Amino acid sequence: MNITSEIWNSPSDYLLSRAPDHPVHFFAPAALQAQAKRFLEGFNGLVTYAVKANPEQAVLSNLLAAGVNAFDVASPNEIRLLRELAPHAVLHYNNPVRSKTEIRYAFEAGVKSFAVDGFRELSKIQDIVPPAGVEISVRIKLPVSGAVYDFGAKFGATPEKAIELLRNVKSAGYIPSITFHPGTQCEDPQAWVAYISAAAAVACAAGVTIKRLNVGGGFPAKTASGAHDLEQFFALIDKAVAKAFTARPALVCEPGRAMVAESFAHATRVKSINEKGDIYLNDGIYGGLSEFPVLNVQRSYTVLAPLSEQRSKTKIPAQVFGPTCDSLDVLPNKLTLPIDIADEDYVIFQNMGAYVNGVTTDFNGYGQLETVTVLSL
Template sequence: MGLTEGRGPKTLWDNPAAIIRQLAPDNPVMAFAPQILRDNAERFLRGFPGLVTYAVKANPDPRVIRTLSRAGIGGFDVASPFEIDLIGRIAPKAARHYHNPVRSRMEIVHAVEAGIKAWSVDSFSELEKLFDRAPAEDCEISPRFKLPVLGAAYDFGSKFGASPELAAELLRAVAARGYIPSLTFHPGTQCSDPMAWESYIFMAARICDLAGVVARRLNVGGGFPAHRASGPAPDLEAIFQMIDRTASAAFGAQRPQLVCEPGRGLCADAFSLITRVKALRGGSDIFLNDGVYGGLTELPQIGNLGRLEVLTPEGTPRSGAPLPRVVFGPTCDSLDRLPGQLALPEDLQEGDFVIFHGAGAYSTVTNTRFNGFGQMAHLSVRTVS
């Protein structure tokens, strides 16, 4: 059944099970719970000791942007002209931080014309581009530095980030040219270890000392973990408290204003992906109607989602003992396979539904439609669980 937002007998469902019971969708469905997103925003706004911005790349759905803006998120981390313009249309009063540290000259011109005043860099070649095209007045440039990854699912430093020594040179050059000097880092995605932020913040203070510059702001990045595994949700408050204590300890009276840019940590838990079992093979393999070319694109890199729910076509839970299964997606590509195995009920049958809770980040935006698959409906629910 092909579905789009607003079609069917109602537009706000109680939960994913209600969608299954009434619509029995043949194609994947992404169920969005706006209240959970609002709750996540409130949690960050209440707990993080500084400005909370949203990393648009995680999920640029206009419903997400509008919900976050109305919930009080006043800034957005944008990584492209498309994202700059998207936020300009939907949340025109919000701050936009262009923290992709590598840009073409045309992208810089576009951003300057759009009024962008906050940038990041990790090399002198990129800094010179900004010096050439971005006026210094009220303009912030944040060198981005990197350290060895600690406690993250994968390391962003393999692509971006200067050494601390280079970051100090960049920071000194930023201040000398009359721009607002700040710093930024990213501890790595799905980072559950608060100590990662501690190491970075102390190094940020060291970089300021090396440069002889007082940083206006310190952006502590994203990396805040979502609730991906079964069991208790990540303790975000412990991370917030660690950041607060460490910033004071590291900088003292010269403590910079703090900024964070969560993507996954804000949006992931507000979505559940409803998939359907197309076939069972040999008792151990199952085929779903979605896979790594669709809403489950990032799983081979970051690991499986562990918050699973299996329902019959009538919307009732399967209760069989867990059985390790190899899970394939619908395409003809043998790479379309989830990593390792998933523990699914032994009484699983063709036509059942497997729900991946916490699937809101890097899912809809990376759906490729490869092989003609990937058609996905987007429906709203009161709760995803």
């Protein structure tokens, strides 16, 4: 990704002045730092950032500047990235499946916290990482709803299995902890309450006092229907932990989406409009809009005409395609757009900071992502 050193007032300032024909990712560092402070001040525990949500160096540097100094990493490359940028940052390797080579890399890079959800993964860690001072968090899963998509299908041990795993972690000499992830964009705070009470029941049944409880990412970012009251989520988590545990574990959270989404907007441009009124954008599901087919949330968007002309207030639903030759490259829901939208207009999507960098491909020769810094979005 290519980040500009100039700072613009707003996305429209840049688009009207430069008329870029490629998609542009607009980053507002002040918004990111404000959101980091919200987590740091509101969450009663250690705030770590899930790097996969947006591994861009400018994002990591701004989080560090805001006071976030612990990170959830998913791979050796993310470990390397952090070690280069912040050699002393605390790293939690919470992708529960790793090769032996990856475990060795993490160990040599000083990682002292790992998540597991299976006996084989635990024994791989035991073969490589001596237990002194090393935390192993057992990742549990529950059949709870509330998230836009559930992570339980891929990761997590059932409570019954987690009891055994936790006992094994403890008897192997590691620091025992529990972790969970309620699923991304989880809009129902009761999902955390259910997980916290299950985590307490697992620890109790295992006869193990856990050092920490990692309540995951999954915090919801703003959508077209508005922002979520994250402070309400934090308060509910705190209360649920106090109620469920007699020996209160220290808390950890690892937000990705809710930390970074709202500090980016993503501008696409109309390439063409056909006779039926279908719109072809210069970006689609293989690029910056890759989450649209998998994450069923309504995004806010606005239209900007290249000479700032006013577009009609009358809007109609339009089918929207991406730029590639693949017929799958279509947005799952129609967008409601001004009736007189035209070629070269911009469609600017809000809350686009998460899971865009890192998942954008160059399929069909597209996918060059320029990031422009702005004061506000």
